[in-house]
Amino acid sequence: MREIKFRAWDIINKKMLQYGDIMHLPMWEVLPGTPEQRAFNTMQYTGIKDMNGTDIYEGDILLFTSRYGEESICYVVFENAAFTIKWIESTYFRTDLDYWSVKVKVVGNIHEHKELLKV
Secondary structure (H helix, E strand, O other), rough: OOOEEEEEEOOOOOOHHHHHHHHOOOOOHOOOOHHHEEEEEEEEEEEEOOOOOOOEEEEEEEEOOOOOOOOEEEEEEEEOOOEEOOOEEEOOOOOOHHHHOOOOEEEEEEEHHHHHHHH
């Protein structure tokens, strides 16, 4: 069974809160009804770890390296009831995961490392 955990980006303090940091907060603060009311952007753990054993969450920016040394950058999103990735840059124009599945490494997230999204 997949482990269920979350982390949250504190919009006001511009700080990433890990699973243990948000568990003491009232859930109505972390997951309120509308995006306009939110003080946090909550991200769910995908159940997958990168090559270094780092948990991969939605919003993480990943560096994929193929067996041929080509690199591609993408980020994790949750849409249509599934975790998926959005490609940002590819030094080689293949985007099938079988090709890129040799090494996957978390290199940042969309809140703290926006510069990686502008490659």
